[in-house]
Amino acid sequence: MTNTDPVWITEAQVTSLLTLAEAIPALSTGLSLQAQGLAASMPKTMLQFGHNNLHALGARLGNYVGTKTWAHTEGGTCPLLLLWNADDGQLAAIIEAFALGNLRTGGTTGVATDWLARPDARVLAMAGTGKQALSQVAAVLAVRNIDEVRVYSPTPASREAFAARIQEAFPECGLRATAVGSMAAACDGADVVTVATRASAPFVDAAMLARGAHLNAIGAIAPDREEFCQDVFDRADVVAVDDLSSTQRLSREFRTRYGEDWQGVQTLSQRIHDGARRPADADLTLFKAMGMGLSDLALGVEILQRARDQGAGRAIAAPVKSKPRFFATPLAQRA
Known part of the structure; x- marks a missing residue:
């Protein structure tokens, strides 16, 4: 695995790589950069359905942009943070974000x-x-x-x-x-x-x-x-x-x-x-506190850097484009 390969980082790896006490200065840095115009949050979006909510938020910070999305339902939730390289839009990481959300909110x-x-x-x-x-x-x-x-x-x-x-x-x-x-x-x-x-x-x-x-x-x-x-x-x-x-x-x-x-x-x-x-x-x-994408991204970038430094995370194949199919049966063969 190279430092340019996209990686999947699990919950267990997140908790081994970053503590709450370490999250606080990372969050402070992200907020300071935001005030300087060097980072920005995407407006949070939310869709309510019954007693459930679908959430999405995102941000840019340094060389990365990212979004976190999850459905908060009465039956449970499964949040994921996706990071892309800001210069070429290529996938950098997918981070399981249960613990990250706790670190972000508490931090x-x-x-x-x-x-x-x-x-x-x-x-x-x-x-x-x-x-x-x-x-x-x-x-x-x-x-x-x-x-x-x-x-x-x-x-x-x-x-x-x-x-x-x-x-x-x-x-x-x-x-x-x-x-x-x-x-x-x-x-x-x-x-x-x-x-x-x-x-x-x-x-x-x-x-x-x-x-x-x-x-x-x-x-x-x-x-x-x-x-x-x-x-x-x-x-x-x-x-x-x-x-x-x-x-x-x-x-x-x-x-x-x-x-x-x-x-x-x-x-x-x-x-x-x-x-x-x-x-x-x-x-x-x-x-x-309402929760914002910059906070998630600040921790995601910190976790990704630590994962690369320590060789943590599972390399995943970078997405490759494929041409869409328009019809199951070619038009010439239709009766």
Whole structure:
């Protein structure tokens, strides 16, 4: 296998090649390049069918362009990231993207928390116990010295089980993870609040949030979802998003607030480029993640480079053009 052969990179190879802690600087670099005009995201597209969604997003970064697509269904999902060489359009890699999606979503929260949470943050409130939740906790642990995590889910068994899972997953951190019976209890005095749920109605209001807190809003990425109340905006000194276009089209929370005037919303990439960290006197900071192709591509390019350096990945045949057939039976032979 040469460095020009297209490769298939499996889930196991993705997780062996890149950790969440390593994903955070790769994502930061991609966002900085975006602000400089050296990288760009394709607008996210989504088709809803019943309670399911078909997603597609993409980006360009350096010598690569790529798209990630998946169907999020009640029966499961199978995301794939495809990378092409930007100069000749030839296939570079197909990357199985379950773990990559977790690294991207969690890592983006890590980047936002690093830039917008107080440096002395110690307490994390985590709402949601689904498949993204553990990487969300890990991302905050990667950038802040958290010693207490409070877990809220409306289902007691789920929050108890997830609190125990946190304790087991990060024994070296000396964490105290506890399940709490309400979102208000989780947020009481919390420095960082992350919500990653499929809620259809808001369950976090401004009164729950301590002064000096940072809120990561991760879960409501479709117009039928909502996680926080409109009064949260009233207290936010910084309102940042990963992708403005997707937020404008798909976030019910933000569309309700901003309508046609979006001047109060910044991109995380621009804040990184400007070196604009959390204002010292900020009451509240808010980050909304919708998911964007640039983040997937930043990690895909990093994974591909590591795979080539280490000889990982399975070489696959480059696609070869074939002329289409127009008819099963030649016209001259038809009766």
